[in-house]
Amino acid sequence: MAQGGEFNSRVYADSPTRSLPLLCREQPIFSTRAHVFQIDPTTKKNWVPTSKHAVTVSYFYDSTRNVYRIISLDGSKAIINSTITPNMTFTKTSQKFGQWADSRANTVYGLGFSSENNLLKFAEKFAEFKEAARLAKEKSQEKMELTSTPSQESATGDMQSPLTPESINGTDDERGTTPETPQYLPEPRAEPSQNQLPFSHSSSSINKHWEAELAALKGNNAKLTAALLESTANVKQWKQQLAAYQEEAERLHTRVTELECVSGQMTVIKSQKTELNQTIEELESALKSKEEELERLKEEVESANEFQTEKESLTQKLQETEERNQTLEAQLVELEQRLEGSQLEREAFRKSLRTLLELLDGKIFELTELRDSLARLIEGSSS
Template identity: 40%
Template sequence: MTAGKETMGEQPIFTCKAHVFHIDPKTKRSWMSASSAAVSVSFFYDSSRNLYRIISVEGTKAVINSTITANMTFTKTSQKFGQWSDVRANTVYGLGFASEPELGKFIEKFQEVKEAIQAQQCGATGKSVTNGNSGAATPVASATASPLLAGRAAGGDEPPPAVSPAQALPKPEVEDMSVHQRAHSVSSTLQGGYATVGRAPRGPLASAGAPAIVDPPPADSSEQQLRYENDRLKLALAQSSANAKKWEVELATLKSNNLRLTAALQESTANVDEWKRQLHQYREEVARARHYAGKGAEANEVEQLRQRVAQLEAELAQKNEELAQITKSKKSEQVGEQETYMLYYSSAV
C-alpha cells in the first residue's frame, strides 16, 4: 500500500481469540483447521474505503480476510462455535471460542458492524450504532472515521491503536487487497436477503451459494489428541503391514523346507521297506535250502543247491580276498590262522 494509506491505517475496533477453520472446498460438509492454535481475530475499519473487515493473521499467513457486507449472517451452531459465509472469498469461515460469552461478544460486534453498514448503504446519516461495551448511541460519521470508533469516543473509551494494513496482513495479502475491495460491491449483490445473527437462514433469506451448516469441530485438546492417536495408529498399521510381509516370506520358506523334508522322509521310508523285503526274501531262500538238504531232495534239486552253494562260496571267497587286503598289515600269525581256517573250511565242504 502507499505511504499515505499506511499513515492513515486501519483501526481495530474489536479483537478476540479464537481457533479459525475453513470449510472443506471439496465436500462442503467438513471443517479444515486454518490455524494451529487460537489466534487474534479483529474487526478493522478501513477509513479510506469506508469498509469493515475481519482479519486474522498467524505468522505470515492471513487465515481470515473477509470484507463484511450488509447481507452477511453469522450463525451460532453450538455453544462455542459459529460460522459465516463469504461469497467473495468463496468459502465459509468458522470460529471456535474458549467460552460461550466470548462467542456472544463476537456475535454482538458482528451485528453492530452489520447495522452500521446497512445504515451507510441506506444513507441514513442520523441513524445511531449501539456500542457493545458502553451502550452509547452515536450518529454515523463520515467516510473518514469509523462510526463504531466514534461511538466509543463518545462513551469515554480509548480507541485501540491504529494498525496499518501492511502490519495486519502479509505482503501477498496486501497486494491483493485492492482487488478484493473492488469485488466488494459484486459480493454484496451475490448474497440475498437479511437474516438474524445466531439463527440459520431460512427460505429466501438464505445466501444463494452458501453451503449447509456443518457441525463444529472438537475442542483444541481433543483435536490434538485425535490427531496424535490417528498418527500413532497409522504408524502401527504400517509396522504391522511390514511385519506381515516378513512373516509371509518366513512362512513360505518354512513350507518349502517342510515339503523337502517330507519328500526325503518318504524316500527313506521306501528304501527301508525295500531292504526289509530283500532280507525277507533271502531268509526264505536259506530256509528252503535247509529244508531240501535235510530231507534229501531229488538229484536235480540237489544239483541246483550245490550250484547255489558254489556261487555263494565264490562270493565268499571274493569277500575274503577283500578282507585279506584290508588285514594285510596284521601280524603273520593272524594270516596263518586265516589260511588254516580256509583250508579246514574247504576240506569240510
C-alpha cells in the first residue's frame, strides 16, 4: 500500500475515456492493491472480473471541486472511476471481499483483497471520505441558503482527471482472493450532477463588453440627437419671440416718447413708463435665460460629437479584437491537428514496440529450447 503526495501533472493521451481532461489536478491520498470485479449488467447477480491480476486501487481528492474519487487502471484502461457521494455504502461481504454501488455508473464494484487488514483499511477510508463528502454537500447547501441564489456545480461528476498506469498500478503481481458469495446490494440513487457551466473565453467577454458600451453610446447618441432637434425648434421659436419682444420694446419706447410730449399727462406717463421699464427688464431677463439655455445645448451637441468619435474608436477596437480571435482560433485548430497527429504517431510507435517485444520473447523462448536441447545432447553423448 502506498499513501502518496501530489499526483504528477502530465498529459495522458491514451485514456479511453473521452470525458477525462488532459491535465490532472488531483492528489492520491490512499492506495492499496486488489482484484477488481463488476456486477453482471444482465443478471445483476454474478461478478465479472475486470482485471486479470491485482491492480492498484486509489482514493483521489480534487481540491478544486472538493470531491473524492476511487480510481483504478489496468494498463491504459480505467476499470474503476467512481465519485464518492454521501449516499454510498461500502459493504463487507466476506473476510477479503467488499462492494459498493455507484448509481452514476449504474453498476456495483467489488474488490478482492489479499488480507482482511487491507479490506478493513479500505473500508475505513471509504467511511472517512464519505463523511467528508457529506459535510462538503451540507456546507454547499448552507451557502446556497445564505445567498438565496441557485448555484451550479463547477463540473459534473462525470468530469474526471486522467491517470497514468505508472502512478496508479504497481509492478508487483499480487494475487487477491475472488469473491466467495457475490451479493448485489441496491443503493439509493444519488442526485444527478448538474451540467457544467459553459466557460467563456476572454475574447468573448471583451466582445460583450465592447458591444454593451457600443449599445449604450448608441442610446446616448439617439437621446442627444432628439434633444438637439428639440432645441433647434425651440431656438427658432425663441428667435421669433425675441423679434416680437424687440418690436414690442420699440413700440413701447415710441409710446413713452409720445406720452412725455404730453405735458398734461405727466404723472400718468411716468407711471406707464415705470411699468414699461419693468416689462422690458423682465423680457431682457427671459432673453438672457434663453441665451444661456442655447449655450448649454451647444455644449451638449459638442459632447454628442465626442461620443460619436469615441463610438467609432470602440467599433474599430471591436473589429481588431474579432480579427485577433479569428487568428487565435485558426492557430488552435492547427495545434489540435498537430497534437492528434503526434498522438497517432506515438500509438503506432508503441504498437511497433509491442510487436518487437513479442518477436523478441519468441526468439528468447526458441533459444532457451535450443539451449536445453543442446544440453541434453551433451549429457547423452557423455553418458
